[in-house]
Amino acid sequence: MSALSLAFLPTLVHRERASLAATFVAPFVALAVTTILNLGLYVLMGRNPVDIVYAMLLEPFLSFASFSEVLLKAGPLLLIAQGLAIGFRAKVFNIGAEGQFILGAIFASAIPIWFPQATGQWIWPLMLILGMLGGALWASLTAFWRVRLNANEILVSLMLSLVATQLLNYLLLGPWKDPNGFNFPQSVMFQYDAMVPLLISGTRVNVSLLITIALSLAAWVFMQRSFAGYKLQVGGLAPRAAGYAGFKESRAIWLSLLIGGCAAGLAGAAEVAGPLGQLQRSISTGYGYSAIIVAYLGGLHPIGIIVSALFMAALYIGGDNAMVSANLPIAAVRVFQGSLLLAYLVAIAFVRYRFEWRRAAHRRQP
């Protein structure tokens, strides 16, 4: 009965060894399938698909000005995704990076908001450090709840993100609102020394991009070359083996969440001290959630994540373009992101399995 009703499902056959080729091909196949499906949706909505492909997928790369915006957007996505991927590999599902990002932004903003007259080149580095601290503190709540109270980190970290949004609203509508801001929910503009110095003049790309790239390399060394990273991976792949080897689960949880929180907090700080220059309600356009997709799409590998972060940033910029030029609602970007992750999850199944659609497929006995 089951075989009959679910005959459309393939039979999964374990490969003798994982397919390396499939690992590399999967994201691109997923991208192609997603693009076709979403274009179908745009046609159904009565939009011209050629215009949208141009605006969304090509235009971000065609001029240096728009590519510099892609680099700018890639920064926070890359940073958050690198932190999250470390946790995901240890099977610690921190999905509250959004909240850790917001707390990082709030902590960093405290200096220019409380000391608007302060000057000196120490201000922006201190803000970035405070941002990391804020993100890590917010994440440590989740770690405590998971380690000491055995609570599910997915739910706790997500709930804390929703609380963080309310905290931001409270600050911007109350104590931190710019008194001369025409009642807009935003803080004062930060002073010059509270801004991260620009890297490429004429663009908004700043020094935090260099920090992000350096940290990506550090993530590679940590995950692929260090013993601590190895212990995390064993904990994720074979929790029992990790237990027998004496790798403590609680240590892995704390480490994963603190790294994720630091990275997201730093991203939040770099956003307010960079392109925004003030604390606003819209500091995060879902970076924390998009970074989850970036992490998976990059195969949870530090180098892969660099590529996927660039792509996701281009999608953001392209989505803005398509909104202006092809009248495409910005929500289309979220639809594209969600379907891209789904397509990728199907595509990477080919790494470990072969598929046979025949009913009486040969099965390996367990």
Add this chain to the structure above:
Amino acid sequence: MNAIEFILAGMLAAATPFLLAALGELVVERAGVLNLGVEGLMAFGAALAFIIVYHGGGHVLGFVAAGLGSAVLSLVFAVIALGFRANQVATGLAIGILGQGLSALFGKTYESLTVKGLPKRALPWLSEMPIVGGLFVQDIVVWLSLAATVTIWAMFAYSKTGLIVRAVGENPRAAHAIGCPVIAVRFAAVAFGGAMAGFAGAYAAVVYTPLWADGMIAGRGWIAIALVVFGTWLTGRIFLGACLFGAVSLMGLAAQATGLNVPSQLLASLPYLVTIIVLGLISADRRLLKLNGVASLGEPFER
């Protein structure tokens, strides 16, 4: 009307979106599947229901469309997570993002528009009682949700269907050995959960607050998932938990009405804070979770 009467009268209606979605997720998890996409499934159902009711299709059609639409979306989850054995956490998150995106996309042109809700019906005699009378003045969906609660409880307690679902969740290998179609049962459970999430979203959008706003589900799908843990996978406790959250979400309004000087953002985050605290309290009792938890939750099944 004092604060207690106000909360008692509104509690069940406020609890209904939580209750419907949590009952659906209960069945999904009892079958051994973790679907984290509830928030997106609710948002998707909410948009479908709102659009249909707005264009005069009526509430019945709105609920049916929401249920069917979210069930179809949840079947996408089932095909990927169960058919292709993808990571259930990642698949659920992706379905959630997709559902919220589709909801925002379809709902774009309906922002801030309103529809008519459903009339409340008073039960004779009971509704005239002092203080608790308000509990017995509810719209039809609330009564149906209570009926669904009892039905699901009875299904798990007494019926063969309930036993099969539980067997598939506890020990899929053994269930398969005695001839249970494990994957088919899990597919059915996921579709049921999707439909319930769709109904929950529809209730939120066309009955409870019949006004369209992007992001109107506001974390209720996630709280519903947490409710299944709070209720330690037992129908009765999930119902009590949903009532608690119904009451908590009204407390903000009640506090404002009494002129309490608390920032509105604190009141808005009250349900999230309560979720975090209760989750910590319940989960700290590891024995309780082990005793009632589902043994194969989130694990793919291979024949």
